[in-house]
Amino acid sequence: MRAITRSYSSVATLAVAACLAAVPAVLHAQQGPSAGIKVGAADLGGVVSGPNGPEAGVWVIAETTDLPTKFAKLVVTDDQGRYLIPELPKANYNVWVRGYGLVDSPKVQSAPGRTLNLTAAVAPSAAAAAEYYPGMYWYSLLQIPDKSEFPGAGDKGNGGGISSNMKTQNYWVDSVKNSCQSCHALGSKGMRTVPKEFGPGVAGWARRTQSGQAMSNMALTLGYMGAERALKQFADWTDRIAAGDLPFAKPERPKGLERNMVVTMWDFSTPKYYLHDGISSDRDNPTLNANGPIYGAPEESTDLVPVLDPVTHTATQIKHPVVDPKTPSSLGLQMQPSAYWGKDPILDGSWKPPVIKKIG
Numbered sequence: 116m117r118a119i120t121r122s123y124s125s126v127a128t129l130a131v132a133a134c135l136a137a138v139p140a141v142l143h144a145q146q147g148p149s150a151g152i153k154v155g156a157a158d159l160g161g162v163v164s165g166p167n168g169p170e171a172g173v174w175v176i177a178e179t180t181d182l183p184t185k186f187a188k189l190v191v192t193d194d195q196g197r198y199l200i201p202e203l204p205k206a207n208y209n210v211w212v213r214g215y216g217l218v219d220s221p222k223v224q225s226a227p228g229r230t231l232n233l234t235a236a237v238a239p240s241a242a243a244a245a246e247y248y249p250g251m252y253w254y255s256l257l258q259i260p261d262k263s264e265f266p267g268a269g270d271k272g273n274g275g276g277i278s279s280n281m282k283t284q285n286y287w288v289d290s291v292k293n294s295c296q297s298c299h300a301l302g303s304k305g306m307r308t309v310p311k312e313f314g315p316g317v318a319g320w321a322r323r324t325q326s327g328q329a330m331s332n333m334a335l336t337l338g339y340m341g342a343e344r345a346l347k348q349f350a351d352w353t354d355r356i357a358a359g360d361l362p363f364a365k366p367e368r369p370k371g372l373e374r375n376m377v378v379t380m381w382d383f384s385t386p387k388y389y390l391h392d393g394i395s396s397d398r399d400n401p402t403l404n405a406n407g408p409i410y411g412a413p414e415e416s417t418d419l420v421p422v423l424d425p426v427t428h429t430a431t432q433i434k435h436p437v438v439d440p441k442t443p444s445s446l447g448l449q450m451q452p453s454a455y456w457g458k459d460p461i462l463d464g465s466w467k468p469p470v471i472k473k474i475g
Contacts (some may be wrong), residue, residue: 140387152197156228160199162192163212165235169196172368173235177225181206182428185382201377201404203227204428210260212236215366218243229389245361252304253364255300255350260287260344267341268313276341287340294336298329298391309353310454318344325451382411382423383430387461388413414447415464439454 133225144282152160159177163170175198192198209222212235220236238244245252260277267277281287291301299306313319313326324333325345337345360437384390392412397403410433411421418435442465453456 116314117239118363121415125186125315126300152199152230154199154228154230155201157203157205158201159203159210159227159231160197160207160226161232163196163198163229163233163235165217165237169194170212170214170217172234172370173217175200175210175212175233177203177208177210179206179208181205184237184423184430186428187380189378189380191369191376193374206234208432213247215247215368215413216244218247241251242359244365246304248362248366250300251307252302252364252366253307253356254296254302255362256356256360258348259291260284260348261340274341278339278341280339281341290336290340294332294369298389307353309357312454315354315357317346317349320350320353326453326459328448328450331451333449343469352437379424379425381428381430383409383423384411384413388416388419388421390421413464415466416462419466435465443468 127438132465152162154160161386163173163175171192171194174188174189175192176189177200178185180186180271186204186206188200188203190198190200205227207294208225210225210231210233211222212220212233214235216238218236218238220234223233225231238247247451264277265281265283265287267279267281269276277287281290294303301307308317309323310321322335324330325335361386390411391414394407394412395404395407395409406426409425411423413420414460418437419432420435422431422433423429424431445462445464446460446467448460448462450460453461
C-alpha cells in the first residue's frame with residue numbers, strides 16, 4: 116500500500132500478514148549448501164552466504180509486479196542461513212537479501228518451485244549500514260528540552276516558548292510521539308532528510324511544516340511545544356544527520372522465534388493518499404474474515420477507502436459516505452507548495468472545521 120506523510124514525503128505503507136512457526140517446519144538439519152530445504156511447487160528456498168559463511172537473521176525478499184497489485188513476501192534466515200518463502204502466487208520475482216550490517220544485495224530473478232542460493236552484500240561503511248536501521252534509531256538522535264525547562268513559561272522565562280500547559284518534560288515527549296511521530300515516522304529517510312527546496316536549518320523546517328494540508332494541526336502542536344524552540348530542535352536534528360551523525364546504537368538481527376515469520380505485503384492504494392491503519396479481522400476473534408478483504412484507513416486524506424482482496428490480489432475502493440453533502444473538502448485548505456507535489460493540494464477528504472469554544 117502506498118502512502119504519504121502529512122508533509123508529502125512518499126513512503127510505503129504495507130498491509131501485513133504474519134505467520135509464526137512457518138519456517139522450522141520445513142527446514143531439517145542436513146549437510147550441504149541447500150540441504151534440508153524442501154522446496155514445494157509454490158515455494159522458493161535456499162541459503163544466504165556472506166564472506167564469513169552463512170548469514171543468519173537476515174531478510175530474504177521476493178517481490179513481483181506481475182499480479183494485479185504490487186506484491187512482496189519476506190522471511191528471515193535461520194542459524195545456517197537457510198530460508199524458505201512459502202505459498203508464492205505464480206509469477207516472476209525479484210529476490211534479494213537485506214539485513215543489519217548489509218546493504219541490499221543485487222536482485223536476482225526467479226520463480227516459485229526453485230532453489231535459489233543468494234550472496235549477501237556487506238555494508239562498505241557504518242553510514243551505509245545505518246541507512247537500513249529502523250527509523251527509531253535515527254529518531255533517537257533528536258535532542259529534547261532539559262527537565263529544568265519545565266513547566267513551560269510561554270514567551271517568558273526559561274521555557275523558550277514552551278506552553279505553560281507543558282508541566283514536565285514527558286508532556287513535550289508525548290506531543291512529539293502522538294502528534295508528530297504517529298503520522299510521520301520521524302526517523303524514516305523522508306523525515307530525517309529535509310528536501311533541498313526548503314533548505315537547512317530552522318527556516319527549512321518552518322517552511323516544511325507549511326507545505327501540507329495538515330499544517331494547521333502541526334502549527335497547533337508546535338505552539339504547545341514552543342514553536343521557536345521546537346523548530347530549533349528539529350533543525351538541529353536533521354542538520355546533524357546531514358553533517359554525518361549516526362545512531363549511537365546498532366540494531367540486533369532477529370533471533371529465536373523472531374525468525375519464524377512470514378510477512379506478506381501488497382501495494383494497493385495510490386501515492387497521493389496516506390494510510391494510518393489497515394484491518395482484516397477482529398483482534399478478539401482473529402479467525403473472523405479469514406482470507407477476506409483488507410480495508411485501509413486513509414483518515415482525512417480521501418473519502419476513497421482502499422480495499423484489497425488478498426486471494427486475487429486485486430484492489431478496489433469504497434466511497435465513504437458523508438452525511439452532509441455540503442461538508443467541505445480538504446482540497447480547499449491553503450498551503451505552501453509541496454516539495455513532492457507542487458502547489459496543488461492532493462488530499463481531498465471531506466472534513467468539518469473544529470468547533471472552538473471559549474473557556475472562562
